[in-house]
Amino acid sequence: MKEKLLLFDIGGSSIKCGIWENENLLNLDNIQTPDSWDEMKEQFLIVFNRYNDVPFSGVGISCPGAVDTENGVINGISAIAYIHRFPIKKAFEELFGLPVSIQNDANCAGLAELWKGNAQGASSACCMIIGTGIGGAVIIDGKLHSGHNLFGGEFGYQIIDSNSSTTLSEVGSPVKMAKNYTKQKADGTVYNGEDVFKFAENGDELAEKMRSKLLDALSLGIYNLLVSINPEKILIGGGISKNASLIPELKLRTENLLKDKGAKELDFEIQECRFFSDSNLIGAAYQYVLENT
Incomplete structure (x- = not known):
């Protein structure tokens, strides 16, 4: 062009x-x-x-x-x-x-991946953009699918706890995780998601608990996309996607969920988005x- x-x-x-x-x-x-x-x-x-x-x-x-x-x-x-x-x-x-x-x-963000990024050549993909909330895009047969009410890709609205009606955006957001960590530490410092991940890797029990809860929530969200849309690829975007441990952790936890629920033959790939x-x-x-x- x-x-x-x-x-x-x-x-x-x-x-x-x-x-x-x-x-x-x-x-x-x-x-x-x-x-x-x-x-x-x-x-x-x-x-x-x-x-x-x-x-x-x-x-x-x-x-x-x-x-x-x-x-x-x-x-x-x-x-x-x-x-x-x-x-x-x-x-x-x-x-x-x-x-x-x-x-x-x-x-x-999904269109960028479809055009020039990691969704090129994929039959279908879901781009999950993780930030203050969880948004994204659904791509099927090389086209963006916005949905009947333009709500396609609003993955954060998934309810992942029926008892409390907690949504994926409420539990899977690193921004909300960091705010919760800051509140519980109450030491006068304002922490971000990157801090919490680093502290977890260094043995901070509170940080590890919060990190694990976030990863479990995101994996459950990905599981729901896999069994409902069955995309070839799941692409993860947002600042958190730069963390080297994120993709392997999400893949392992998602595979365990699929195995536990009898869908272990479901084939998929998880990658970070190419563009930030x-x-x-x-x-x-x-x-x-x-x-x-």
Whole structure:
């Protein structure tokens, strides 16, 4: 693709900006998420005008929420209330005077893996993006499947404890695990998920207990995907995927669950996602390609 695309990855606290050109991504800016729609349009135009020396062909946008790509509306809820429930795609096209595509951020991560990453060539894959919550994407026969109500990939809503109605996002999030560890240690230090994993490896009993609980939850979530969707690959994304012990641990625990429940012949592969912080921008570029070629 020879086109030059301007890309935005809208997050709750910051927005990443990039350019896709000659099959390469150039990261440009990281701006604070504005407080209003008018401010967002103003900031986007500043970026657009700054890098439009060679004219852009179009704009690709990754964002939170249940994105209706057909009607150009972001449904659901997110930390950015003002982007929801109006024809935002049309508004962006009028702002830039160019074709615009929009897609959910977790779906963009899945599209990046399908296009250029570890889902290439796979008959089917589930991308599980692990962070504050658990999101993701479902890919079947080389296509993104968003579901009847655009809820495909919302793996974090799985209830993994029927007694308490606890969801995967509540127990499988390293961010929530770290907050819980910080609260229980109560030593004045704020810890993150990477800290808890490191402490567990060094023999900290509390950290190991919390790490094991998180891994059990994630493995149960993966098990549910394997027996319901039966993908060829499970791809793990988010900062936690950089931990060297994560994939082997998840594979072992998932295999044990399958064996215990009589499904040990089920064949699957677990890998980390190829792309990390760039995945949403790359996926936004691919969404644009899908809509405009």
